[in-house]
Amino acid sequence: MKTAEKERISQGFKEKMDYDELLNCMRCGFCLPSCPTYIESGMDEAHSPRGRIAMMKAVVDGDIAPDQDVKRSLDLCLGCRACEPVCPSGVKYGHLLEQARDIIYQNKKSSIVEKTVRGIVFNNLFPHQNRMVTATNLLGFYQRSGLQKVARKSGIMNFFPESIRTMEKVLPTVPKKKELKSRPNHLHAIHVQKKKVAFFSGCLMDTMFMSTNDSTMKLLQYAGCEIVIPETQNCCGALHGHSGEREKSKEMAKKNIEAFEHIGADYIITNAGGCGAFLVDYGYLLKDDPEWSYRAEKFSSKIKDITSILVELDFDKEKLRLEEQIVTYQDSCHLKNGQKTFIEPRKLLQSIQGVTYVEMKDASRCCGSAGIYNIVESEMSMQILDYKMEQAKMTKAKTIITANPGCLLQMKLGIEREGLSDTMRAVHIVDFLLEAFEQSL
Amino acid sequence: MLDKHVKEALISIVGLDNYQDSKTSLLTYSYDATPGFQSFPDAVVSPRDSQEVAKVVKLCNQYKIPIVPRGSGTNLSAGTTPLHGGIVLLMKHLNNIIEIDEENLTVRTQPGVVTQTLIEAIEDKGFFYPPDPSSMKISQIGGNINENSGGLRGLKYGVTRDYVLGLEVVLPNGEIIKTGGKLAKDVAGYDLTRLFVGSEGTLGIVTEATLKLIPKPETKKTMLVLYQNLDAAARSVSAIIANRIIPATLEFLDQPTLKAVEDFAQIGLPTNVKAVLIIEQDGPKSVVDSDMEKIATICRENEAVEVTLAKSNEEAEALTTARRAALSALARLRPTTILEDATVPRSEIAKMVSAIKEIANRNQVTICTFGHAGDGNLHPTCLTDIRDKVEMSRVENAFEEIFKKAIELGGTITGEHGVGAMKLPYLHLKVGEAGIDIMRNIKLAFDPNNIMNPGKMFTMSDRKRVVIQK
Numbered sequence: 024m025k026t027a028e029k030e031r032i033s034q035g036f037k038e039k040m041d042y043d044e045l046l047n048c049m050r051c052g053f054c055l056p057s058c059p060t061y062i063e064s065g066m067d068e069a070h071s072p073r074g075r076i077a078m079m080k081a082v083v084d085g086d087i088a089p090d091q092d093v094k095r096s097l098d099l100c101l102g103c104r105a106c107e108p109v110c111p112s113g114v115k116y117g118h119l120l121e122q123a124r125d126i127i128y129q130n131k132k133s134s135i136v137e138k139t140v141r142g143i144v145f146n147n148l149f150p151h152q153n154r155m156v157t158a159t160n161l162l163g164f165y166q167r168s169g170l171q172k173v174a175r176k177s178g179i180m181n182f183f184p185e186s187i188r189t190m191e192k193v194l195p196t197v198p199k200k201k202e203l204k205s206r207p208n209h210l211h212a213i214h215v216q217k218k219k220v221a222f223f224s225g226c227l228m229d230t231m232f233m234s235t236n237d238s239t240m241k242l243l244q245y246a247g248c249e250i251v252i253p254e255t256q257n258c259c260g261a262l263h264g265h266s267g268e269r270e271k272s273k274e275m276a277k278k279n280i281e282a283f284e285h286i287g288a289d290y291i292i293t294n295a296g297g298c299g300a301f302l303v304d305y306g307y308l309l310k311d312d313p314e315w316s317y318r319a320e321k322f323s324s325k326i327k328d329i330t331s332i333l334v335e336l337d338f339d340k341e342k343l344r345l346e347e348q349i350v351t352y353q354d355s356c357h358l359k360n361g362q363k364t365f366i367e368p369r370k371l372l373q374s375i376q377g378v379t380y381v382e383m384k385d386a387s388r389c390c391g392s393a394g395i396y397n398i399v400e401s402e403m404s405m406q407i408l409d410y411k412m413e414q415a416k417m418t419k420a421k422t423i424i425t426a427n428p429g430c431l432l433q434m435k436l437g438i439e440r441e442g443l444s445d446t447m448r449a450v451h452i453v454d455f456l457l458e459a460f461e462q463s464l
Numbered sequence: 465m466l467d468k469h470v471k472e473a474l475i476s477i478v479g480l481d482n483y484q485d486s487k488t489s490l491l492t493y494s495y496d497a498t499p500g501f502q503s504f505p506d507a508v509v510s511p512r513d514s515q516e517v518a519k520v521v522k523l524c525n526q527y528k529i530p531i532v533p534r535g536s537g538t539n540l541s542a543g544t545t546p547l548h549g550g551i552v553l554l555m556k557h558l559n560n561i562i563e564i565d566e567e568n569l570t571v572r573t574q575p576g577v578v579t580q581t582l583i584e585a586i587e588d589k590g591f592f593y594p595p596d597p598s599s600m601k602i603s604q605i606g607g608n609i610n611e612n613s614g615g616l617r618g619l620k621y622g623v624t625r626d627y628v629l630g631l632e633v634v635l636p637n638g639e640i641i642k643t644g645g646k647l648a649k650d651v652a653g654y655d656l657t658r659l660f661v662g663s664e665g666t667l668g669i670v671t672e673a674t675l676k677l678i679p680k681p682e683t684k685k686t687m688l689v690l691y692q693n694l695d696a697a698a699r700s701v702s703a704i705i706a707n708r709i710i711p712a713t714l715e716f717l718d719q720p721t722l723k724a725v726e727d728f729a730q731i732g733l734p735t736n737v738k739a740v741l742i743i744e745q746d747g748p749k750s751v752v753d754s755d756m757e758k759i760a761t762i763c764r765e766n767e768a769v770e771v772t773l774a775k776s777n778e779e780a781e782a783l784t785t786a787r788r789a790a791l792s793a794l795a796r797l798r799p800t801t802i803l804e805d806a807t808v809p810r811s812e813i814a815k816m817v818s819a820i821k822e823i824a825n826r827n828q829v830t831i832c833t834f835g836h837a838g839d840g841n842l843h844p845t846c847l848t849d850i851r852d853k854v855e856m857s858r859v860e861n862a863f864e865e866i867f868k869k870a871i872e873l874g875g876t877i878t879g880e881h882g883v884g885a886m887k888l889p890y891l892h893l894k895v896g897e898a899g900i901d902i903m904r905n906i907k908l909a910f911d912p913n914n915i916m917n918p919g920k921m922f923t924m925s926d927r928k929r930v931v932i933q934k
Contacts, residue, residue: 046850049795051497052538052602056578066556068537074492081491092488111728111792 028132032089035126036082045080048114054106059389060099063406069096072106072116079123097123101396102265103356103389121264128267145268149226149258159230163197186401193435198233210250217247221288225298226258232428238457239294239329246336255282261301262394276305280322290327294453296427300361302326330367339374343459349379351420354387355427368426368452375459381418392433412437423449466506470527474509477519482510493552498886499800501542510554514671522638528913533665535604541884543664547919555606561585568646569677575606575670591677594621598788606670612662614880616713619838625661632672636911664882665917667910681746685756686780689741689763689771690734696767697739698814701837703762705810709755713744714838715787721834724793729786742783790834798847806870807879810840819869820844827862841879867893883921891922
């Protein structure tokens with residue numbers, strides 16, 4: 024990094040970091056055992072939450088320059104926020120991390136390649152659902168046209184890093200173009216209507232994982248919900264917020280608030296822990312914007328994960344049945360640490376007849392997916408995944424349940440890497456619940 | 465900055481991967497859990513075995529480079545901050561439990577094992593290692609030994625010192641010595657084991673320890689007692705002990721601490737009472753039952769408004785875990801949290817609690833109090849803002865008065881956190897100038913070049929106040 028660049032970043036830290044929050048960390052170290060990168064780096068303080076906060080404060084204080092090592096440490100953070108619930112002082116580490124990354128990326132000189140890739144992903148793809156659909160169609164073409172077979176046979180995939188190669192194998196077969204465009208935007212409850220909800224469909228969930236979204240609708244209908252799916256909603260902006268593109272994420276937040284605010288829904292339902300935690304934080308994201316802060320708070324207060332509303336509507340008391348099997352659950356970090364939802368999914372799974380629920384050791388430790396982390400920080404991600412799969416295997420589970428698309432793909436990746444595809448599968452909790460419900464009908 | 469040759473020599477001993485000197489690395493080993501103290505080391509070195517430790521120490525002694533041994537950096541007296549630079553010596557590779565000896569009731573362990581990991585391994589075999597500092601999930605056993613850590617069970621079971629039977633230590637000249645052993649009795653020469661326990665890294669580097677185990681108590685019960693009067697809670701503590709009952713744990717929390725803890729733990733602690741006691745007894749079931757009954761009666765006689773027994777192990781665990789988070793939870797309330805651990809004879813606890821209240825009022829500072837009331841070890845914690853110089857000087861005055869009061873009551877300036885750099889200016893209150901003098905001479909006999917954790921416990925020149933740094 025050039026000196027001028029470091030100075031700009033330093034200045035940014037001085038102006039924008041929340042210094043009171045930095046001081047709120049009293050350095051007791053209670054976060055250390057919860058941090059996956061601290062553990063996997065062999066207890067390197069520079070890769071711990073306490074160390075990262077100390078770094079941020081030192082940059083503000085002028086004790087160190089924001090050099091490559093600082094950036095490295097912040098890049099290597101998964102952003103899983105496992106340090107937050109264990110922090111007795113209540114430090115909002117996730118907010119500090121977002122602020123710091125934003126300052127670094129907005130003031131850093133990037134290579135042309137990096138700039139182009141970030142530009143395409145953050146500005147041209149995710150904010151536009153129609154382009155997400157197109158991208159998914161391309162993937163669909165790749166999977167269906169025989170190109171995939173050719174690519175695998177030709178060995179061209181060997182030019183890609185191992186995690187991408189495996190990822191290519193485990194990507195779900197995406198829906199066809201026609202299916203992607205024919206989603207109704209208003210559904211009624213089956214039997215008695217108990218609640219009116221709005222559904223946050225998500226960008227990836229509504230393309231690559233569309234069938235899971237369909238299952239979510241059905242579950243909501245069975246549970247007694249009228250559902251509105253506003254057409255003008257867009258991606259939640261989490262990917263942007265976590266990657267130093269805060270301004271872009273604010274734009275997307277505003278669009279979502281507008282799309283949902285006049286529906287009069289009791290709740291806004293999500294089925295992706297990563298999106299949910301970011302939506303819950305819109306109030307914080309827009310806190311300095313007088314026109315939007317109140318509206319954002321109101322929006323955030325309505326966010327609820329699908330598992331949470333199902334338990335609220337007593338879905339766990341319905342007749343749910345599946346063939347005998349051992350099931351384990353991998354927490355979505357942001358569902359647990361951001362939305363504090365971790366009892367509900369377990370409760371639902373345990374209410375299914377035929378299911379023997381076995382808790383996996385360190386189920387709440389990140390699986391290493393973490394947005395695009397498993398692609399950009401492949402080595403650490405795979406190290407974390409190896410540990411996760413060890414724990415999963417110990418449960419002897421046939422099915423690993425997750426509650427977030429990133430985690431789902433990562434678990435599939437883990438199963439493939441371990442060569443366990445014949446004996447183990449990874450399923451999103453809503454697909455599993457729907458199967459259990461419909462089998463009992 | 466270390467001399468180039470020294471750096472090369474260190475790398476040749478521990479390997480390139482175990483030598484760090486980037487600015488970021490140095491920063492992240494410049495602090496511990498003590499507010500107000502921070503200082504950069506010149507390098508961070510992680511030896512892989514005791515032989516490497518010995519080589520590193522020998523080299524540092526030759527070039528007079530300070531060494532600060534460090535576990536997980538949870539120290540509360542600035543004992544692990546490298547105030548004079550030099551190297552921070554990490555014990556992370558020395559992290560094996562070597563042997564649990566079921567015939568001799570001992571465990572041999574390396575210093576880098578996390579305290580809780582050690583306790584779990586021991587309890588799996590039906591044994592018990594009682595010292596349980598609040599940081600036990602994070603702290604390393606080597607750090608516990610160097611600080612002579614206490615914990616919640618100190619009242620009945622004593623502290624780390626009472627469980628260390630033998631040590632392997634690298635002396636400042638690079639020699640390795642072994643003290644004590646798997647022995648219940650051993651009077652061969654000076655008791656060096658005891659000297660090293662609590663020496664705060666100023667005499668040598670502990671590279672292995674033999675610890676005493678006891679059988680795991682058959683059963684355990686936990687009780688929560690509520691008070692609308694601080695003084696009544698403190699009187700109950702003395703009354704319980706005066707009635708010849710020694711509970712395993714007897715913890716005290718005042719209302720502000722309770723509120724902060726509940727805010728974090730959310731386990732339904734009452735926040736509308738002025739103080740609570742958390743009381744635990746363990747042992748044979750019949751004894752535990754009868755003790756708990758007697759304790760409940762004593763508490764009621766001393767104005768307890770409510771006495772409840774934890775219904776399950778989980779509920780009991782939640783209570784003690786919440787208590788362990790007290791200090792850090794208080795950090796929610798103000799930017800800076802300064803904790804002390806003035807300790808008095810247990811009979812004086814009520815006097816000390818009211819003295820702390822009075823001192824806080826007079827100096828216009830906010831002090832919350834919690835701690836191991838049963839063994840007289842209180843943790844008055846001051847909530848302040850390090851950026852406010854005027855308030856900080858009032859804080860300093862208040863603590864000086866607290867220390868003096870503790871001494872006046874026959875107590876000490878620190879019960880379990882150590883002197884470190886933080887309480888160095890007050891050590892003379894407890895041990896006197898002659899006491900400091902003899903300690904200095906002991907230090908010189910071990911470490912003539914003053915390389916081992918310099919600037920801690922006492923200065924080698926005349927006594928002077930440490931300046932609080934950023």
